[in-house]
Amino acid sequence: MNGNKSIKIISSGIYLPKAVSSAEIEEKYGLEQGWCERYSGVSSRHHVTFESIGYMGARAIENALEKSKMQLQDIDLIISAGASYDYPLPNQASVIKSELKNGLDCEVGCIDIDTTCLSFVSAFDMASKILDGKQYKNIIVVSVESASKGLSSNRTETITLFGDGAAAFIFTYDDTASSFLIKSSLKTFAEGMSYTIIKGGGMLNHFRDNPYDEDLFAFEMNGIQLLKIAKKKMPDFISAFFSDLEIKFDDVNVIIPHQASKMGLALFKNMFELRPNQFKENLSNKGNCIAASIPILLHEIIEKNELERGDLCLLLGTSAGFSIGSLLFKF
Amino acid sequence: MNGNKSIKIISSGIYLPKAVSSAEIEEKYGLEQGWCERYSGVSSRHHVTFESIGYMGARAIENALEKSKMQLQDIDLIISAGASYDYPLPNQASVIKSELKNGLDCEVGCIDIDTTCLSFVSAFDMASKILDGKQYKNIIVVSVESASKGLSSNRTETITLFGDGAAAFIFTYDDTASSFLIKSSLKTFAEGMSYTIIKGGGMLNHFRDNPYDEDLFAFEMNGIQLLKIAKKKMPDFISAFFSDLEIKFDDVNVIIPHQASKMGLALFKNMFELRPNQFKENLSNKGNCIAASIPILLHEIIEKNELERGDLCLLLGTSAGFSIGSLLFKF
Numbered sequence: 001m002n003g004n005k006s007i008k009i010i011s012s013g014i015y016l017p018k019a020v021s022s023a024e025i026e027e028k029y030g031l032e033q034g035w036c037e038r039y040s041g042v043s044s045r046h047h048v049t050f051e052s053i054g055y056m057g058a059r060a061i062e063n064a065l066e067k068s069k070m071q072l073q074d075i076d077l078i079i080s081a082g083a084s085y086d087y088p089l090p091n092q093a094s095v096i097k098s099e100l101k102n103g104l105d106c107e108v109g110c111i112d113i114d115t116t117c118l119s120f121v122s123a124f125d126m127a128s129k130i131l132d133g134k135q136y137k138n139i140i141v142v143s144v145e146s147a148s149k150g151l152s153s154n155r156t157e158t159i160t161l162f163g164d165g166a167a168a169f170i171f172t173y174d175d176t177a178s179s180f181l182i183k184s185s186l187k188t189f190a191e192g193m194s195y196t197i198i199k200g201g202g203m204l205n206h207f208r209d210n211p212y213d214e215d216l217f218a219f220e221m222n223g224i225q226l227l228k229i230a231k232k233k234m235p236d237f238i239s240a241f242f243s244d245l246e247i248k249f250d251d252v253n254v255i256i257p258h259q260a261s262k263m264g265l266a267l268f269k270n271m272f273e274l275r276p277n278q279f280k281e282n283l284s285n286k287g288n289c290i291a292a293s294i295p296i297l298l299h300e301i302i303e304k305n306e307l308e309r310g311d312l313c314l315l316l317g318t319s320a321g322f323s324i325g326s327l328l329f330k331f
Numbered sequence: 332m333n334g335n336k337s338i339k340i341i342s343s344g345i346y347l348p349k350a351v352s353s354a355e356i357e358e359k360y361g362l363e364q365g366w367c368e369r370y371s372g373v374s375s376r377h378h379v380t381f382e383s384i385g386y387m388g389a390r391a392i393e394n395a396l397e398k399s400k401m402q403l404q405d406i407d408l409i410i411s412a413g414a415s416y417d418y419p420l421p422n423q424a425s426v427i428k429s430e431l432k433n434g435l436d437c438e439v440g441c442i443d444i445d446t447t448c449l450s451f452v453s454a455f456d457m458a459s460k461i462l463d464g465k466q467y468k469n470i471i472v473v474s475v476e477s478a479s480k481g482l483s484s485n486r487t488e489t490i491t492l493f494g495d496g497a498a499a500f501i502f503t504y505d506d507t508a509s510s511f512l513i514k515s516s517l518k519t520f521a522e523g524m525s526y527t528i529i530k531g532g533g534m535l536n537h538f539r540d541n542p543y544d545e546d547l548f549a550f551e552m553n554g555i556q557l558l559k560i561a562k563k564k565m566p567d568f569i570s571a572f573f574s575d576l577e578i579k580f581d582d583v584n585v586i587i588p589h590q591a592s593k594m595g596l597a598l599f600k601n602m603f604e605l606r607p608n609q610f611k612e613n614l615s616n617k618g619n620c621i622a623a624s625i626p627i628l629l630h631e632i633i634e635k636n637e638l639e640r641g642d643l644c645l646l647l648g649t650s651a652g653f654s655i656g657s658l659l660f661k662f
Contacts, residue, residue: 094652109517186440
């Protein structure tokens with residue numbers, strides 16, 4: 001627990017498809033003007049037009065590589081950390097690699113990690129455990145989500161909430177140990193397994209046996225049950241997380257929460273005493289980008305210099321499963 | 332590379348659905364008697380009837396727990412390592428947990444790792460990096476595959492080849508360091524990305540835009556290209572793997588290869604000089620169980636005492652992506 005793991009963010013890049021305003025959604029679905037923002041807190045989000053997940057992931061990685069002046073050949077592992085995918089098989093990381101400019105010129109291994117909305121947090125944690133400065137010097141974690149295609153027009157609350165996008169981070173083993181992971185935790189509460197679900201399209205409700213039905217094959221969330229379980233489990237989770245650390249919750253400079261929903265963020269803000277500027281959000285102009293939410297927001301906060309070297313940063317969120325996860329690191 | 336990671340297999344369990352003989356398949360699809368075995372080398376495989384992936388995974392885990400006299404509460408992480416899934420969302424590990432007898436009574440975190448056929452090998456590797464004897468003392472890796480539903484009746488070569496099943500392993504941090512991981516490697520060759528693929532059912536060929544078509548939504552493999560790339564890349568992969576080890580390929584007591592295909596196994600046997608009983612197979616009565624092939628075979632070999640404490644074991648295989656992976660450990 002106290003064995004801090006050396007890991008340093010070298011650079012990050014993002015890719016965002018076309019922005020879609022709430023007014024456009026309201027017009028398309030015949031909703032009252034202002035409904036989207038009032039209901040979901042989202043005024044604009046990005047939705048794919050021509051982009052595949054592989055395409056967005058490759059562009060985000062190239063962006064991060066360019067900024068770090070590194071080559072793909074310097075990378076020892078690519079982890080794709082997300083819930084959506086271009087093909088059921090092969091894994092998404094291999095598809096992203098095949099779309100990279102120099103993807104065919106190197107042999108870097110490709111792995112997928114999926115804890116739905118917490119996938120980036122889990123992959124960051126895994127990267128810290130894998131990086132050893134020898135076999136693994138640099139690891140790319142890329143989170144790409146294309147939620148918009150899997151939404152049902154009958155569930156306008158999901159259409160206004162979800163956005164698409166990609167973020168890639170390059171992590172390196174930090175010799176100086178000035179940047180490190182302090183602690184991570186993931187807890188899964190199986191009683192909430194079905195609160196967030198896509199029922200059709202896997203082996204259980206195979207497409208072969210189930211003609212297309214927008215509702216069966218679309219994303220489904222039981223918002224009330226999700227808020228209930230989050231409210232019940234979050235306080236204990238947070239106090240357990242900090243119980244064996246010298247760092248207190250209040251010492252954290254920046255909190256990057258998953259942008260689950262307006263109500264989810266409000267719940268958290270009511271639950272804890274937060275300092276001004278401690279708690280970050282981008283829900284209003286990105287929506288909930290599933291696993292890409294946390295890294296897109298982290299990227300934005302770093303770009304705006306709102307997170308500085310030496311700062312303590314807490315990634316925190318809930319995910320389908322139902323899970324709560326967090327990761328505390330020194331940037 | 333030489334920092335051996337303590338990890339010990341405590342126990343393992345499997346679940347296999349109903350066996351299906353080649354004669355049954357030949358009758359069902361109007362194939363000449365003896366075709367299946369001659370073509371694929373598979374005389375019998377298991378195919379699900381009522382079982383979901385969650386169901387098979389839960390039973391395999393309970394089997395492993397029972398044998399180890401451990402409780403689910405003793406486990407610090409559940410990793411589901413495979414390519415097929417009950418639902419597109421949430422992740423499969425959470426679904427498996429929800430099907431476990433005492434799944435609701437504990438908060439153990441649930442993560443998915445996917446490198447298709449090599450998922451168990453990747454998860455074993457990750458488990459070795461996560462286990463620290465403190466936060467993580469025991470990890471379950473479960474590989475469950477239900478390939479049979481995703482096969483096209485137009486591709487009889489895939490119907491005879493693939494089987495369903497589950498295997499669960501309990502790994503522990505080994506204080507005595509008598510059991511450990513010596514080295515692992517994963518290389519992805521993106522030029523082979525599309526050689527093994529399920530084209531429909533992800534975001535790129537979404538159900539919404541593509542009426543059901545058995546071929547689009549079924550597993551597709553370009554066997555000739557796969558053999559070609561494996562033949563080209565495997566020798567260099569193996570010699571690079573052993574190049575910085577004192578252990579030689581010939582010192583390995585047991586090789587557990589992925590049961591990719593009759594031709595794939597033959598290729599490997601022709602490529603290397605193997606000692607009698609060094610190279611293990613179960614293709615003829617299990618078929619290719621995707622990521623579950625390696626752990627089901629490993630489980631069988633341990634049960635038959637063909638792998639003994641102190642022995643060196645090499646897991647090795649190819650996977651969709653296209654990747655080659657291997658892991659050398661002391662049992």
